[in-house]
Amino acid sequence: MATVEELKLRIRELENELIKSKQKQSDAEHHLRPKIDQMSAEVVDSNPYSRLMALKRMGIVQDYEVNMCIYYFYDTFILITACSCSDEHYTCCHSQKIRSFAVAVVGVGGVGSVTAEMLTRCGIGKLLLFDYDKVELANMNRLFFQPHQAGLSKVEAAEHTLRNINPDVAFETHNYNITTMDNFTHFMNRISHGGLEEGKPVDLVLSCVDNFEARMAINTACNELGQIWMESGVSENAVSGHIQLIIPGETACFACAPPLIVAANIDEKTLKRDGVCAASLPTTMGVVAGLLVQNVLKYLLGFGTVSYYLGYNAMQDFFPSMAMKANPQCDNRHCRRQQDEYKKKEAEQPKQEVVQEEEEVVHEDNEWGIELVSEVSEAELQDASGPVPDLPEGITVAYTIPEKDGASGETVEETDQSLEELMAQMRKM
Amino acid sequence: MATVEELKLRIRELENELIKSKQKQSDAEHHLRPKIDQMSAEVVDSNPYSRLMALKRMGIVQDYEVNMCIYYFYDTFILITACSCSDEHYTCCHSQKIRSFAVAVVGVGGVGSVTAEMLTRCGIGKLLLFDYDKVELANMNRLFFQPHQAGLSKVEAAEHTLRNINPDVAFETHNYNITTMDNFTHFMNRISHGGLEEGKPVDLVLSCVDNFEARMAINTACNELGQIWMESGVSENAVSGHIQLIIPGETACFACAPPLIVAANIDEKTLKRDGVCAASLPTTMGVVAGLLVQNVLKYLLGFGTVSYYLGYNAMQDFFPSMAMKANPQCDNRHCRRQQDEYKKKEAEQPKQEVVQEEEEVVHEDNEWGIELVSEVSEAELQDASGPVPDLPEGITVAYTIPEKDGASGETVEETDQSLEELMAQMRKM
Known part of the structure; x- marks a missing residue:
């Protein structure tokens, strides 16, 4: 049997070991x-x-x-x-300055998490994170999340990592789907009142979601609130992406020129088959997040040229850039209202209008003198063309059917033959 | 005084507490x-x-x-x-396939660390990391490292994080400066023998360093070994960067068209002043790392068009692209030797030569029909030009002095007047 002295010695040993263990445990915290x-x-x-x-x-x-x-x-x-x-x-x-801004990031996946990390490391004032997803091992092919976070909610895991990286940033997280009725109302409320100073709107909303339903919800909210936002996206095959700046009333909103799937009112969920997942790459998502946050910094801090739309084609390393005006026939009534208000403001400040026009030129330098030229002369075009139809102002024809071979200018659309009859004729040739 | 029973109870309590503490400690490991x-x-x-x-x-x-x-x-x-x-x-x-490749990353800073993380998440076979720097809080404005890692060597901290993210990757780290004599010899040895199968060379070397001395060391090693590598860089003002593929003997090496500082043999250390640090942004570094690893994946897995040189100008969102042939007058003798060997190989395989020529077209699609055109016609050019000098084959004149005003075609260089005399004449005008 052990003596009292032996027992006391064991207690001292255990106490020392426990202190060391606890020190190791909170090591990370001590280093904060x-x-x-x-x-x-x-x-x-x-x-x-x-x-x-x-x-x-x-x-x-x-x-x-x-x-x-x-x-x-x-x-x-x-x-x-x-x-x-x-x-x-x-x-x-x-x-x-950088600390005076509040930015909302909707979607904390492959693009959104890196976006939030970049803003955190830049020392942004406040970040509002929205996502309802959980971290999965299947997300490990993109940056940011780590295997030990699997099972945690994305916003919770992200906040923990980001607060550890930069405790100076204020975080607000919402673990819900913004597209349901109640959540959408709450989302609208946080966009318009969750700024750095409670009650003021956020400075920018960033869409980093992976579906059209969520994009349309953000679009609806921002059009109603007149909230400036930026869109981002990566293609299902992982090798292209884009970012887009949307100023309600001024530039095209997401409903002004909707993707076919939205315009045709197709339920995108019906397009996703079980057992089939989209491809994704940390490279493409990292580049898109980088271009997005660079555009955010340029917009908030006022340097360089803010891009209205910037695409990334990874296969060819091609980066298309463009600007789209708002569509007066847009389906979204708040977009049309914002357009009216923008026109009124423009009319009141004619001098500012000129400055804004100048800002819309995205690439001012053209070192190599690259121009768009037609390969055929005006005269050649005239000779080769058929009669030009009477079109409303602003609409031009891409091509017409030439009157060669003495044909009467009859087009395929004008024939009375059915498609089947035409195909049968083709087979006989 | 405590009884034996009380002491035993205390031991049991401490033992339980210790088990719990150790469990928490290794929690992250359990989640691996x-x-x-x-x-x-x-x-x-x-x-x-x-x-x-x-x-x-x-x-x-x-x-x-x-x-x-x-x-x-x-x-x-x-x-x-x-x-x-x-x-x-x-x-x-x-x-x-992806697992069969070994890639060496030299420099594990703002670009290199993200590069290593992307390759790790893609499931690369083996990563060799070279750096001699320590993690500092001043590095927290870029992705990857976290505040609690401050003070650790970059390669040690990186390996710990990366192994945690993907335990399937094999890691080899070297905490040294590759530019010293002994380390350079060891570096050469690991490049040529540290492949996935020990004894075989690595598949690719990535330069993610922040100084010209280290770039020249990598260039020297790769020229000598005939090792294909990719260069990357970010400007001191944080708003531009580039990536470049270097195939010894085929494309320009780093010494073929060296930056002024290298060509003029200036010691870059003399340019860095105390108390002045370069600016850096997580955005620019993330984009450059993304473009670099995308090029690596395209090169190793054979998809898309591999870029020879791709620049990133963040101010204008402009992405210049080009290809540079090796310089026959390159200062590096191993580069000239590789050029000779490449020419021999080309001569032996005339059919392959055509294929390689085709590969050098970086942007094959030209949807908008963009062409480089001269603003003046051939005839106008003839009228406006002076006598064209007799030039060796392949060299053309950018412009000649027109014979307008009955002048004898005399150029400024041909006058006997000194610069001072000419400037005095100009002031009189």
């Missing part, structure tokens, strides 16, 4: 960096913002963080943004 | 998924490869995993790749 009150440009290894603050010194952004100086002058508070703060006579307070 | 012998296309949430195997069904890659069938036929072993394995009479073994 403390919150930072003010972003500094100081170049020391321990400063998580030094490489971002360098953007100002490099002349890329006017202000990554803005020093805001409030001083008291003849009984009046005067506010100066971007002050140098060298004057010690006044009371200075500091406000951070 | 087991290794997977063979990639499956089965669409279940627990399959980490389902979205990647779908690439084949989508018609993007011919084989993400190849089924290799070896069977015994009339006393002979016959090997069929990409067999359907429906025949039960033969002995089948399976080999994975």
Whole structure:
């Protein structure tokens, strides 16, 4: 039998072991960096913002963080943004530009999770995350989530990782499907009241969802609220994607030029077969998230040219770019209302209109003098063409049937023969 | 004083607490998924490869995993790749295509770490990581590393995270600077012997370093070994980057058209000032890593068009693309040797030469019929031109001095007047 001394020795051993074990356990927590009150440009290894603050010194952004100086002058508070703060006579307070923004990310999957991580690492003020999915091992072929998070809700797992990366960001997560009636109302409410200062709207909504129903819900909400948002998407075969900036009333909304599946009112769920999943690649999703957040930074911090639409074709490394105006015949009544309001505003400020027109040129430099030219001359075109029909203004014909061989200009559509009869004729040839 | 019973009770309590603590500690490890012998296309949430195997069904890659069938036929072993394995009479073994490749990543920073993560999530066979840097909080504005890893070596921290994400990948890490004499020899050795099967070379080397000295070291090693590699880079102002495929002897190496700083033999360390750091963004680095690994996948798995050079200008969302042939006057003797060998091989296989020429067209489709056109006609050019000098074959003049105003075709270079005299004349005008 053990003596009291032996037992006491064992207790001391166990107590020591327990302390060590608990230390290891909370090791990660102990390493968490403390919150930072003010972003500094100081170049020391321990400063998580030094490489971002360098953007100002490099002349890329006017202000990554803005020093805001409030001083008291003849009984009046005067506010100066971007002050140098060298004057010690006044009371200075500091406000951070990137930190003053709240962004909502809808869909925290292959694109949305990386989008949220990039914004977190840039030191955004507040992130609102919406998703109703759980992390699965099948998601491990994209960046961000890790195998040990399988089974957790995506928003919960994301918040845990992101808060660990940057405790300065405020997080708000909603583990629900935005397309159901109740959730949609709540979603609208958070978009319009969940800004950095509660009660104010968010600065931007980012759509990182994988289905048209959710995109249409975001579109509906943003049209109604006049909320600027950005769309993103990756193709089912994993080798192309796009990002798009939507300014209600000004640029085409998602319903202005809907994909066929939406226009034809097909239930997309009927298109997904059991046992068949879409392909996805961490590369394509990483590139799309990168292009999306780059566009967000350019839009919020005011540098470079914000893209209206930017595509990514991975097979050819081709990046189409374009801008689409809102469709006056859009199905969405709030889009039409926003268009009317935009027109009114434009009419009131004729000078601003010119500036906006200039902004719509996406690629201003054309170093190689590339032009779109017709391979045939106007005269050749005239000779080769049939009679041009009488068309409403703004509509042109791509081609007409030439009157060669003395034919009467009869087109296939004008024949009385059925398709079957024509095919039978073809077989005889 | 405590009784023996009380002491024993305390021991039991401590033992239980210790077990619980250790369980929590290794919680992450318990959640680690087991290794997977063979990639499956089965669409279940627990399959980490389902979205990647779908690439084949989508018609993007011919084989993400190849089924290799070896069977015994009339006393002979016959090997069929990409067999359907429906025949039960033969002995089948399976080999994975993506798993058969080894890739070396030099530099595990903002681009390299994301590059390594993407390859890991794609299920690459083996990764060799080279870096001598430590993780710092100042790196937290890019993806991948987390604050609790500050102070760890980058390769050690990366391996830990990556192994956790995908235990099927083999990792080899080297915590050293490849540019010192001894390390360079070891680096060369691992490139030429550290393949998936020890003794064989790696399939690809990726340069993700942030200085020219390291790039030149990789260039020297790859030229000497005839090792195909890809270069990547991000500008100091964080808003542009590029990737480049280098095939020794065939395409321009890093020394064929060196940056000014290398050509002028300037020590880049003298350019870096204390207290000044380069700007960096998780967006630009994520996009460059995505474009790099996409090019790697296209090159290794044989889909799409592999880019020789692809640039990314974030300010304008402009993506220049080009191909550069090797420079016969390259400073690097191994590059010139590889060029000679490539020419010999080309001469021996005249048929293959045509195929290679075709491959160099980067953008084959030209949906919009974009052409490079001259703004002046041939006749106008003739009228506006002066005498065309006698030039060696292949060299053309960009412009000549027109003989307008009855001038004798005298050019500025031919005058006897000094620059000062000419400037004095201009001031009098």
